[in-house]
């Protein structure tokens with residue numbers, strides 16, 4: 001965990017990132033997707049009476065962090081998918097025989113997805129501010145750091161899953177389909193859980209994403225000392241620790 | 256360069272255990288070109304993947320380039336090159352970018368990685384393809400790129416897993432030319448696998464034959480053929496009665512298990528067919544048997560494999576295809 005680790009992470013990151021600017025169409029889709037949510041889904045919330053949570057904040061204050069967490073779920077999944085493709089293709093094996101640090105291999109790939117998430121965040125916030133979103137700069141920054149930690153953990157979990165899915169990859173597609181939607185729906189990301197039945201709220205309490213979403217909302221409104229921030233941080237760190245342990249272990253056990 | 260003792264590897268597949276490698280002892284000195292020959296599923300790739308630290312062995316030990324594969328995998332990785340059975344370049348990346356990345360993976364500076372990338376592009380005649388994606392290359396070009404990726408850091412020891420499988424004859428010859436030149440110019444130690452008999456026969460100075468996860472023969476192609484297969488004399492006669500007499504005569508010249516007959520054809524395995532044929536013909540003449548045709552043939556490595564296992568390598572190839 002030193003200079004070599006940083007250099008190896010940079011090597012992996014720049015390899016993964018190089019094709020991005022060369023694919024303008026792909027970039028357009030990547031950036032367009034959150035905007036669709038913002039403009040096609042956001043107005044529904046804004047138009048719903050009695051919505052907007054405590055304090056009479058703008059609904060955008062509530063909605064923008066939710067979209068970002070949602071984006072943060074799909075990025076790491078993409079990273080796992082890309083890894084699976086390289087695993088089946090043989091290029092991952094080629095890199096595993098080099099002295100490249102195993103953990104850097106995972107972190108560098110997730111960081112690339114995070115760089116894209118950052119660009120998406122900047123775009124969404126820039127467009128949401130005129131609509132009434134109040135920018136708490138330090139809070140947003142802290143929120144993004146939290147998302148990075150969470151995303152690295154998710155990415156590593158997705159890598160472990162990709163490695164376990166060899167050689168066909170069916171397991172990967174199955175599990176991601178099966179897990180993504182409950183994680184998303186049971187987190188209060190797009191609609192508040194407050195109005196749901198008790199059993200649904202209880203289920204949401206077991207979803208680590210719930211805590212992340214709540215922490216992000218507090219941070220994006222500049223409330224650093226709220227309890228959800230602590231829970232969210234703990235949840236992100238737990239996911240990151242579990243992910244990195246599992247991901248690195250499956251890399252070591254041989255692919 | 257390589258010293259392996261008792262390497263084994265098991266895989267668990269749906270509650271069953273597959274013994275992919277059952278005990279490999281192998282020593283390869285620096286500067287050698289060794290071909291590991293065996294049918295599909297023999298355990299060639301698994302052996303290579305253990306020696307290159309991709310897979311931990313189930314049991315056994317090995318040192319590769321002076322480092323223990325289990326205790327110091329990083330030390331091994333820094334000193335070897337590996338060209339796997341599958342393609343090494345990622346689909347989304349450009350040819351030259353992948354080569355630069357590979358150099359960076361070995362800890363080269365950006366400038367040095369750039370220089371090495373250009374060097375191997377020239378070496379393997381890939382320069383015009385530098386900006387392409389691997390998916391747009393022909394089979395032979397892709398394989399040259401794989402080899403280029405294995406050479407960026409100038410390893411003293413290079414592993415190649417079936418470098419020519421699936422290529423057309425021209426591309427195969429091309430890949431071989433590069434491998435042999437590499438060895439001539441840098442003295443690189445090379446361990447490669449193949450299931451093409453002719454390649455092992457003509458290119459390698461030492462052939463290690465493996466089957467069912469074990470080494471069943473090891474030596475120069477010429478010695479294996481002499482010791483394990485021998486030359487063959489084949490004659491045909493007029494009728495079945497003559498066949499029986501020809502077989503009886505053959506028993507005086509070749510070992511009993513070296514004589515076989517089929518219809519009016521009689522075959523003899525002998526150490527030197529050029530000497531045995533005239534002798535056999537004279538003996539037949541003396542016994543009053545007239546040979547209709549006669550020919551001699553040198554053994555191939557396939558005959559060696561047949562002698563050792565009772566199967567031919569070509570059958571295995573056909574079954575797998």
Ligand SMILES: Nc1ncnc2c1ncn2[C@@H]1O[C@H](COP(=O)(O)OP(=O)(O)O)[C@@H](O)[C@H]1O
Nearest residue numbers: 266268273275294295296297298299300301302
């Ligand atoms: N990852 C794996 N999981 C399960 N079985 C494997 C795995 N890799 C190889 N095997 C099995 O081990 C045996 C040897 O395979 P391999 O070393 O690839 O042979 P070769 O390279 O000589 O064709 C085969 O029976 C193969 O099915």
Ligand SMILES: [Mg+2]
Nearest residue numbers: 299300301340
């Ligand atoms: Mg193989």
